[in-house]
Amino acid sequence: xxxxxxxxxxxxxxxxxxxxxxxxxxxxxxxxxxxxxxxxxxxxxxxxxxxxxxxxxxxxxxxxxxxxxxxxxxxxxxxxxxxxxxxxxxxxxxxxxxxxxxxxxxxxxxxxxxxxxxxxxxxxxxxxxxxxxxxxxxxxxxxxxxxxxxxxxxxxxxxxxxxxxxxxxxxxxxxxxxxxxxxxxxxxxxxxxxxxxxxxxxxxxxxxxxxxxxxxxxxxxxxxxxxxxxxxxxxxxxxxxxxxxxxxxxxxxxxxxxxxxxxxxxxxxxxxxxxxxxxxxxxxxxxxxxxxxxxxxxxxxxxxxxxxxxxxxxxxxxxxxxxxxxxxxxxxxxxxxxxxxxxxxxxxx
Ligand code: NAD
Ligand code: WQD
Numbered sequence: 547x548x549x550x551x552x553x554x555x556x557x558x559x560x561x562x563x564x565x566x567x568x569x570x571x572x573x574x575x576x577x578x579x580x581x582x583x584x585x586x587x588x589x590x591x592x593x594x595x596x597x598x599x600x601x602x603x604x605x606x607x608x609x610x611x612x613x614x615x616x617x618x619x620x621x622x623x624x625x626x627x628x629x630x631x632x633x634x635x636x637x638x639x640x641x642x643x644x645x646x647x648x649x650x651x652x653x654x655x656x657x658x659x660x661x662x663x664x665x666x667x668x669x670x671x672x673x674x675x676x677x678x679x680x681x682x683x684x685x686x687x688x689x690x691x692x693x694x695x696x697x698x699x700x701x702x703x704x705x706x707x708x709x710x711x712x713x714x715x716x717x718x719x720x721x722x723x724x725x726x727x728x729x730x731x732x733x734x735x736x737x738x739x740x741x742x743x744x745x746x747x748x749x750x751x752x753x754x755x756x757x758x759x760x761x762x763x764x765x766x767x768x769x770x771x772x773x774x775x776x777x778x779x780x781x782x783x784x785x786x787x788x789x790x791x792x793x794x795x796x797x798x799x800x801x802x803x804x805x806x807x808x809x810x811x812x813x814x815x816x817x818x819x820x821x822x823x824x825x826x827x828x829x830x831x832x833x834x835x836x837x838x839x840x841x842x843x844x845x846x847x848x849x850x851x852x853x854x855x856x857x858x859x860x861x862x863x864x865x866x867x868x869x870x871x872x873x874x875x876x877x878x879x880x881x882x883x884x885x886x887x888x889x890x891x892x893x894x895x
Contacts, residue, residue: 548572548618549792552605552653553626554598555582557736558668558725560590562624562785564734567594569789574618576611577627578604580645581739585881589733605649608656615660622664622795624788625653628697631743632672632839635694646697647704654708663715664795666788667705669698669803671723671777671844680811681847684721684803691839702803709801716799718791718855723777723807723846725784727866728873735873736781737880745817746778746866750874753827760829762814764836769843773814773833777807777845780861780869790855807846808859821867 549566553559554575560582566573567590575587575598587600599618603610605627614620628646629635635642650667657663672695673688690696702719709715726746728735741757742748751757765772787806794802812820818829852858 547621548574548599550574550576550614550618550620550623551626552576552623552649553628553668555579555584555586556626558722558781558784559624559626560586560734561729561781562626562788563598564590564593564729565782565785565789567596567598574599574601574614574620576601576603576605576614578602581629583737583881586734586737589881593729593731593733606645606652608652611652611656612659615656615662620660620662622666622792623653623657623662624666624792625650626668628668630694632692632694633743635697636692639693642693642697646694647700650701650704654704658712663712663799664717664792665705665715666718666720666791666795667701669702669719669721670695671721671805671807671846673699673702673721674844676841677844680843681809681845682805683847684805684850706801709799713799715801716795717801718795719801719803720787720791721803721805722784723779723805723844725781726778727780727782727861727869729782730869730872732872732876735870735877735880737877745776745814746870749818749821749829750870752829753821753825753871754874754878756878758830760818760831762818762831762833763840765833766836767842769813771813771815774840775811775813775843775845777809777811778817778863778866779806779808779859780866783808783859783861787851787855787857790851790857794855802854804851804855805846805848806851806857806859807848809846809848811843811845812863817863817867820863821871824864824867825871827871
């Protein structure tokens, strides 16, 4: 029996697929490489010491997806595949609704056809919008402030309806907070296209000299140092949360949402200072206007995941900074193939 990982070539999917392999699961990856590169699969294979069945298939392609279920006995699906850039979702909402919602609907139809009813879904803390209070627990009213976030909200609702229609389904909705870091080997990590939207990839690109300075979006929030506060979580802790959720969906039916966060909030300047301390590299920054749509603070109450999944994040912000920096240093151009030789020699040294 295999676990199908959709979006398994992406940032979180690659780390999770690797952990599944290390835990002895058979893994099949489906990805259309719209936001990732095939190179990641070779690196995962070299880390895992085994071949990974890979299908370059778009989730909306029902026939292509059915082939995967024909060729493998799929026991459960961990569903990462989706587009995730908030700004792009505002300028191109239909692309987001079509890809994220359309892809999920086709996936559920194919799963239903092949009698597979266990799913772990990548939701997001974005479903809390601007929370009324922090730490935020799963049972507060949900809202979202952009089309990307609404795709997550709508998919959560769709998955609840799917369960109501057939109580054989077992679905975990994992609401991630802010994933950072990389695999400790330095071989896999986050590889954003163009100018990074997110804080840590921006910091590491400043550190390596690709960008001059960090723009800190807003210094006048009602937080202790005036900069925004988030719950940063190491991507390998997040990956472990999926293994725990998988064990749960294998044993109980129903739909449950879980926050995957640490429960601790750090400000932008906390992250900058920690990065400087861990790496010894100075990060020049300038405080500028707030970024539209940003909120002052958001961090998780992660108690439900600890209680019901037996999962708790244990890596520190220092670990996240160290691993993100190692990944950036070893792979200055991410997975770009032109730098493959440089990567190979730096791994040897
Ligand atoms: P990512 O872009 O690195 O990975 C997503 C993968 O899905 C990519 O490899 C992409 O090529 C693939 N994909 C997209 N649409 C597809 C389609 N129609 N068919 C097949 N493959 C498709 O993103 P990530 O950071 O690894 O995020 C994974 C999931 O977690 C996403 O659903 C994202 O919305 C969610 N999430 C991410 C964050 C974050 O900050 N990274 C936070 C909360 C939730
Ligand atoms: C973190 C903090 C910024 C960049 C986004 C999505 C969310 C989820 C995770 C998918 C904020 C500040 C950032 C920069 C900065 N993704 N910042 N300068 O906005 O909390 O969440 O990613 O589900 O949906 O919205 O993460 O890393 O962009 O920002 O000052 O160059 O860093 O203002 O306070 P965010 P982020």
